[in-house]
Structure formats: C-alpha cells, structure tokens
Amino acid sequence: MRTAIVEQPIDVAALIDEAGDDSCGAITVFLGCVRDVNDGRAVTGIEYSAYRAMAERELAAIAHEAQIRFGVTRLIVEHRLGALGLRDVSVAIVAAHAHRSPALDAQRFVIEELKRRVPIWKLEHYADGHREWVNAGTGATAVEQAGT
Amino acid sequence: MTVTVLLFASYADALGASSIEMELPSGSTVRDILGKLSSLPGGDRLPPRPLVAVNEVYASASTTLRVDDEIAIIPPVAGG
Numbered sequence: 001m002r003t004a005i006v007e008q009p010i011d012v013a014a015l016i017d018e019a020g021d022d023s024c025g026a027i028t029v030f031l032g033c034v035r036d037v038n039d040g041r042a043v044t045g046i047e048y049s050a051y052r053a054m055a056e057r058e059l060a061a062i063a064h065e066a067q068i069r070f071g072v073t074r075l076i077v078e079h080r081l082g083a084l085g086l087r088d089v090s091v092a093i094v095a096a097h098a099h100r101s102p103a104l105d106a107q108r109f110v111i112e113e114l115k116r117r118v119p120i121w122k123l124e125h126y127a128d129g130h131r132e133w134v135n136a137g138t139g140a141t142a143v144e145q146a147g148t
Numbered sequence: 149m150t151v152t153v154l155l156f157a158s159y160a161d162a163l164g165a166s167s168i169e170m171e172l173p174s175g176s177t178v179r180d181i182l183g184k185l186s187s188l189p190g191g192d193r194l195p196p197r198p199l200v201a202v203n204e205v206y207a208s209a210s211t212t213l214r215v216d217d218e219i220a221i222i223p224p225v226a227g228g
Contacts, residue, residue, distance in 0.1 A: 032228045048227075049156065049157060050227075051154065051156055051201070051204075051220055051222065053204055054201055054204040054205075054220065055227075057204050057205075079227060079228075090228065091227065091228050111228060114227050114228055115225070115226075115227055115228045116225070117206075117225065118225060118227045119156070119201070119220070119222050119225050119227075120225060120226065120227030120228075121156060121157035121158075121223060121225065121226050121227075122226045122227075123157070133157050133158040133161075133223065133226075134226040135223075135224040135225070135226045136157070136158035136223060136224065
C-alpha cells in the first residue's frame with residue numbers, strides 16, 4: 001500500500017506494475033483527468049494546491065480504511081498538484097486483488113473519500129481568461145455535515 | 149499564547165494571507181480564532197462555521213488550543 005502527493009506527471013504504467021503480483025486476478029485503475037467543461041464553462045486547465053502535510057495524512061488514512069474494509073492490501077494512490085492541462089491525470093488509484101470485487105469496491109471507496117476529506121483545491125482556468133476556486137461558494141462540506 | 153493560523157485557496161485570497169500568527173489567551177478555542185478572523189479585513193468573506201483542522205486533524209469549534217498549535221481553516225475541498 002502506498003499513497004503520495006506528487007508534482008510530476010503520474011506514470012500509470014509504473015503504478016500498475018507496482019500494484020500487481022502473481023496472486024492478483026484483477027488490477028483496477030481509476031484516473032481522474034482534467035476535462036474541458038465545468039458547469040457549462042470552457043475550461044483550459046486546473047491548478048491544484050493542497051494543505052500538503054494533512055493531505056498526505058488523510059490520503060494514507062483513507063487507504064488504510066480501504067484495506068480494513070475490503071481486504072485490499074495492494075493499493076496505490078497518487079494525487080498530483082500544480083498546473084495541469086486538459087486530459088492530464090490529476091489522480092490515479094490502482095487496486096490489485098485476487099478477485100475483482102474487492103479491488104473495484106476499494107477503488108470506489110478511495111475516490112469518494114478523497115473528494116470528501118482530503119484538503120486539496122482546484123483553481124479552474126477558463127477560456128474567457130477568468131479563474132475560480134471550485135466549490136468555493138458552497139460553505140459547508142460533507143465532512144462538516146457528517147459532524148466529524 | 150501564540151498560534152499559527154493557515155489559510156488556503158479562496159480563504160487565503162479573502163484575507164490576503166496564507167499564514168497569520170495570533171496571540172490568544174490560554175484556554176482559547178477554535179471558535180475564538182474564528183471570531184478573530186471574521187473581524188479582520190476580508191474576514192466577512194469566510195462562512196461563519198468553516199472546517200478547521202488542528203495539527204492536521206479535523207477539529208470542532210469547541211476544541212481547546214495549546215501553545216504552538218497549527219490551526220488550518222479549510223475551504224470546501226475539491227480533490228480528484
């Protein structure tokens with residue numbers, strides 16, 4: 001199990017190689033990518049920033065929880081920071097297991113918890129030259145609503 | 149006592165700083181920090197009850213602070 005916040009492009013092939021071994025009948029890969037439209041506005045790129053020390057801690061905690069819940073020990077998560085362009089991979093989750101269900105379930109759990117808890121922010125750049133923080137106007141988050 | 153308050157993303161923009169040192173009476177809580185922040189220029193742009201972490205762990209408004217604690221005011225997260 002390994003989690004990391006990185007600045008360099010994510011090498012997906014290397015993560016797949018790292019995750020699998022002879023016992024794995026399934027390796028699942030989730031990639032989050034920068035897309036060209038958000039809320040009807042043309043996006044040209046996203047700048048990712050984080051409260052890095054806490055983001056690393058939360059990411060590791062989430063992977064540990066996934067291991068306990070789903071029995072998936074071969075799990076790798078990398079989230080990238082910095083200026084990303086369209087189609088760039090911002091997050092990669094690779095889960096490997098003897099069977100597909102635990103790998104798929106662990107992966108889904110990790111991405112949903114990551115979006116809910118890990119202190120990372122997106123500054124979207126739009127084609128019209130404007131820039132905005134994603135979710136900045138929403139106030140409370142799922143974490144707060146959950147009372148944690 | 150002195151504590152460090154970290155601000156990120158839209159909250160750093162609102163207050164024009166990514167880190168603020170604050171002098172507080174001992175026994176102060178997260179709620180006291182939020183009250184002080186709201187009175188700073190731009191502080192009215194923060195929600196009344198933002199997420200807060202103390203020493204990298206999510207904390208509640210009633211959490212009591214200690215010397216040298218690192219308090220982070222966390223805007224709505226948007227990873228992925």
